[in-house]
Structures are given as C-alpha cells and as structure tokens.
Amino acid sequence: MVQLQLPAIGEQHRVVNVASVPQRSPFRYPGGKTWFVPLVRQWLAQKQRPAKEFLEPFAGGGIVGLTVAFEAWASKVVLAELDDQVAAVWKAILGDSAEWLANKITSFDVSFESVRSVLDTEYADPKEKAFQTLLKNRVNHGGILAPGSGVIKSGENGKGIKSRWYPATLRKRILDIAAIKDRIDFIEGDGVPLLRQKATQEDAIFFIDPPYTAGGKKAGKRLYRYNDLNHEELFNVVETLRGDFLMTYDNTLEAQRLAQDHRFDIEVIPMKNTHNVQMTELLIGRDLQWARGAQ
Numbered sequence: 244m245v246q247l248q249l250p251a252i253g254e255q256h257r258v259v260n261v262a263s264v265p266q267r268s269p270f271r272y273p274g275g276k277t278w279f280v281p282l283v284r285q286w287l288a289q290k291q292r293p294a295k296e297f298l299e300p301f302a303g304g305g306i307v308g309l310t311v312a313f314e315a316w317a318s319k320v321v322l323a324e325l326d327d328q329v330a331a332v333w334k335a336i337l338g339d340s341a342e343w344l345a346n347k348i349t350s351f352d353v354s355f356e357s358v359r360s361v362l363d364t365e366y367a368d369p370k371e372k373a374f375q376t377l378l379k380n381r382v383n384h385g386g387i388l389a390p391g392s393g394v395i396k397s398g399e400n401g402k403g404i405k406s407r408w409y410p411a412t413l414r415k416r417i418l419d420i421a422a423i424k425d426r427i428d429f430i431e432g433d434g435v436p437l438l439r440q441k442a443t444q445e446d447a448i449f450f451i452d453p454p455y456t457a458g459g460k461k462a463g464k465r466l467y468r469y470n471d472l473n474h475e476e477l478f479n480v481v482e483t484l485r486g487d488f489l490m491t492y493d494n495t496l497e498a499q500r501l502a503q504d505h506r507f508d509i510e511v512i513p514m515k516n517t518h519n520v521q522m523t524e525l526l527i528g529r530d531l532q533w534a535r536g537a538q
C-alpha cells in the first residue's frame with residue numbers, strides 16, 4: 244500500500260492578509276474564503292479571456308463569486324446553496340427585496356429581547372426569513388447557522404450581542420450587490436446536479452468549496468446544516484467537467500487520496516482561521532502550475 248504523506252506548504256505562499264481583500268459578502272461565513280480571493284484573481288488572470296460563466300455550487304457567503312462578479316472576471320456568476328436560510332438572503336438581495344432588507348437592518352433595535360423574538364419566529368414571508376438569517380449570522384457564535392449554535396454573550400469588547408452587528412456596513416454591502424444583480428444568478432438547491440448539468444460547457448469555470456466532511460472530519464458537521472456529502476461522487480462529477488475548476492478542502496489524507504485517485508493536481512496553501520491560528524488548506528485543480536509562481 245502506498246503511504247500518503249501530507250505535502251509541505253509551497254514555499255512561495257505567504258498567508259494572505261484578509262484585511263487587504265474587499266469584504267463584499269453580507270455574511271460572516273464559517274469556512275468563508277476571503278483568504279482565497281488573491282489566489283482566485285491569480286487563477287483567472289492567466290486565462291486567455293474572461294469566462295462566460297463562473298459557478299460556485301456550494302456558495303455559502305459567496306465571497307469568491309461576488310468578487311468575480313464585482314471585478315467582472317466572468318460575464319455571469321451562478322451561485323447555488325442548499326441551506327434555505329442562506330438561500331433566503333441571496334434570493335432577497337438578488338430579487339426585489341434588497342432595499343427592504345437594507346432598511347430593516349438599519350431600523351432594527353438590537354436587544355436580547357428583540358433578537359430572541361426574531362430568532363424564535365417561523366416566518367412565511369421570504370424577506371423576513373432573509374432578515375432573520377442575517378441577524379442570526381451576526382449574533383450567533385462564529386456566525387454558525389446550523390442547529391445547536393448559540394447566541395454570543397460577551398462578544399467583542401464586552402459589546403455582547405451587538406458586537407458583530409454593523410448595520411451601516413451590511414446595508415452598503417446589500418445595496419452594492421443589488422446594483423450588480425444582473426450579473427449574478429442564484430439557485431436554491433443541490434450543487435452536485437448543477438455540476439453535472441454544466442459538465443459539457445467548456446467556457447464555464449467552477450469554484451467548488453464543499454463542507455469539509457471527507458474522512459469523517461467533524462468541522463463541516465458542526466458548521467453547516469447540510470453537510471452530508473458523498474465526496475467520492477463529487478470528485479467523479481468534477482472529473483467530467485470540460486471547463487476549468489478549483490476545489491478547496493481541509494488538508495487531510497482523505498482529500499489528498501481523492502485528488503490523487505482522480506489524477507488531480509494539489510497544492511498546500513497556508514491560511515489563518517477565524518481564531519487567527521495558522522492552518523493549511525488543500526487546493527485541488529487540473530494543473531496548478533500557475534499557483535506555484537510568485538504570489
């Protein structure tokens with residue numbers, strides 16, 4: 244049996260300073276890929292022409308797709324997400340409710356009681372559900388929306404529940420996204436069939452950032468309501484894509500094995516997690532030569 248060893252970090256990769264990347268997502272997303280934005284730019288910059296479609300089938304907070312749309316790296320960005328709470332936000336912003344949502348955020352008076360009342364309500368109105376999701380994302384520990392997560396108590400600088408509630412910033416991000424909504428499509432649903440459907444499209448580009456549960460990893464299970472993914476099946480589908488793709492995974496032996504079984508290229512990238520601890524992630528693609536140049 245061949246013994247797999249975790250590859251060393253490419254020497255040329257420095258940890259990205261996330262403060263240097265424009266924050267465009269309305270979410271603070273667990274497993275968010277802000278740190279990955281400079282690499283995506285590097286990847287897209289070496290292409291002959293802008294992509295026709297850029298697909299992000301596990302969108303979450305969608306920072307990569309948003310960056311591609313804002314910076315016009317592709318004519319169209321398609322985001323897909325299975326979690327109905329997250330989907331409600333994208334549908335509200337990219338539909339007709341961005342202004343309503345922005346106003347609701349700036350007029351909301353945050354207190355334990357007002358937050359509790361919103362979080363405990365079952366909303367039928369999709370835009371109310373979008374507001375509820377954004378509020379929950381701001382007041383829950385780590386922005387976690389999955390069942391079992393709880394509300395911040397002490398928060399930043401003793402500001403408690405308000406410590407991550409930045410209404411003016413959120414308002415601006417929502418309205419900025421709405422202003423370019425003709426460049427972004429959102430699909431509520433499973434990203435894997437979407438990949439299958441787009442597999443023959445040569446001028447499509449894919450950024451694939453699934454929940455990290457390969458090899459029984461726990462992180463993805465705690466962070467996301469939808470975390471039950473057949474990773475082998477995902478890799479099989481990715482292998483059929485005609486267009487170029489990048490995948491990101493936790494740097495585990497299981498993810499490496501999947502990549503090697505499918506004859507994909509891998510590169511280890513250093514990043515800092517939300518607790519500012521340096522970690523590594525695995526970048527997977529067909530040919531990552533471009534990522535080994537100066538960063």
Ligand SMILES: C[S@@+](CC[C@H](N)C(=O)[O-])C[C@H]1O[C@@H](n2cnc3c(N)ncnc32)[C@H](O)[C@@H]1O
Binds near residue numbers: 306326432452470
């Ligand atoms: C690692 S997170 C993506 C984070 C995102 N790249 C960002 O920067 O915010 C994975 C996301 O995939 C979603 N998800 C899980 N299974 C899915 C599926 N089958 N189809 C689409 N989305 C799925 C989860 O709800 C979660 O939001």
